[in-house]
Amino acid sequence: MSIGEQHIVKSYDIELGKLGDALARMGGLAEAQLAAAIEALENRDGEQAAEVVGGDARIDSLDAFINEQAIKVLALRAPVADDLRTVVTALKIAGEIERVGDLAANVAKRSLVLNQLPPVAQTRSVSRLGRLSLAMVKDVLDAYLGGDSERALVVRDRDQELDEIHSALFREILTYMMEDPRTITPCSHLLFIAKNLERIGDHATNIAEMTHFRITGKSLPEERIKCDTAASLGGLPGHDTI
Numbered sequence: 001m002s003i004g005e006q007h008i009v010k011s012y013d014i015e016l017g018k019l020g021d022a023l024a025r026m027g028g029l030a031e032a033q034l035a036a037a038i039e040a041l042e043n044r045d046g047e048q049a050a051e052v053v054g055g056d057a058r059i060d061s062l063d064a065f066i067n068e069q070a071i072k073v074l075a076l077r078a079p080v081a082d083d084l085r086t087v088v089t090a091l092k093i094a095g096e097i098e099r100v101g102d103l104a105a106n107v108a109k110r111s112l113v114l115n116q117l118p119p120v121a122q123t124r125s126v127s128r129l130g131r132l133s134l135a136m137v138k139d140v141l142d143a144y145l146g147g148d149s150e151r152a153l154v155v156r157d158r159d160q161e162l163d164e165i166h167s168a169l170f171r172e173i174l175t176y177m178m179e180d181p182r183t184i185t186p187c188s189h190l191l192f193i194a195k196n197l198e199r200i201g202d203h204a205t206n207i208a209e210m211t212h213f214r215i216t217g218k219s220l221p222e223e224r225i226k227c228d229t230a231a232s233l234g235g236l237p238g239h240d241t242i
Contacts, residue, residue: 012077015069015072015073015077016073016083016086016087018069019066019069019070019073019086019087019090020086020090022062022065022066022069023066023090023093023094023097024141024145025062026059026062026063026066026094026097026098027097027137027141027144027145028141029055029058029059029062029101030059030097030098030100030101030104030137031134031137031138031141033052033055033056033059033100033101033104033105034100034104034107034130034133034134034137034200035134036048036051036052036055036104036108037049037052037104037105037107037108037111037130038107038127038130038131038134040052040108040111041107041108041111041114041123041126041127041130041193042123042124042127044111044114044115044119046111046112046115048108049108049109049111049112049115050108050112052104052105052107052108053105053108053109053112055105056101056102056104056105059097059098059101060098060101062094063094063095063097063098066090066091066094067091067094070087070088070090070091070094073087074087082217085213085214085217086214089210089211089213089214092210093144093207093210093211096203096204096206096207096210097203097207099199099203100137100200100203100204103196103197103199103200103203104196104200106192106193106196107130107193107196107197110189110190110192110193110196111193113189114186114189114190117185117186117189118182118186119186120176120183120186120187120190121176122169122172122173122176122187122190123190125169125172125173126169126190126193126194126197128165129162129165129166129169129194129197129198130193130197132158132161132162132165132201133162133197133198133200133201133204136155136158136159136162136200136201136204136205137200137203137204139151139154139155139204140152140155140204140205140207140208140211141207143155143208143211144207144210144211144214147215148211148215149211149212149215149216152207152208152209152211152212152215153208153212155204155205155207155208156205156208156209156212156220158201159201159202159204159205162198162201163198163201166194166195166197166198169194170191170194173187173190173191173194174191
């Protein structure tokens with residue numbers, strides 16, 4: 001191999017490395033944003049919640065960079081096999097992480113509103129749901145960065161537990177609202193927060209499936225079981241833009 005060919009290979013590795021580094025930074029930011037949003041909810045900390053809302057722009061910036069870098073590699077290098085899977089899954093995972101960041105910001109926005117209202121006991125239950133979704137995000141990002149397909153599948157299976165907890169919490173909050181109409185407004189915000197956290201679990205599960213494909217080159221044959229019955233109970237829409 002000539003010196004020129006070595007240089008080409010080295011530059012290719014550098015470009016792939018930039019893609020991986022940006023994805024790692026983006027995942028770390030989204031995880032930190034979600035953790036801070038949950039803490040802000042627990043502690044009724046308006047300053048921390050406002051920081052989460054403002055910090056979402058950093059995740060969006062990294063998402064844009066990853067999109068540009070992936071397109072550059074695809075156009076100039078025409079990757080195949082493992083390299084192609086690396087680029088394509090990085091592009092898709094970046095989109096999932098960007099949504100996690102958006103949903104974390106939505107949780108923070110809702111907590112800012114809740115701070116202006118009397119506290120309700122169900123906030124603790126929503127916080128526990130948040131901790132589970134945060135653990136899923138952390139574990140699936142570790143699985144992706146560590147190339148661990150088995151760990152990714154464990155995260156995928158945990159989505160069923162998250163759905164079941166969300167459904168039970170949904171019923172609990174609705175019952176509380178019916179028993180005490182004065183709680184309707186704060187509990188409505190808690191319902192939106194809980195739905196956002198459930199959706200974060202879905203995005204973590206999508207990342208788990210993409211991680212498995214990236215490592216093994218094989219798609220999972222069966223769809224995962226969804227156990228969230230909140231929708232059949234008149235649940236809230238999956239995307240919160242307020």
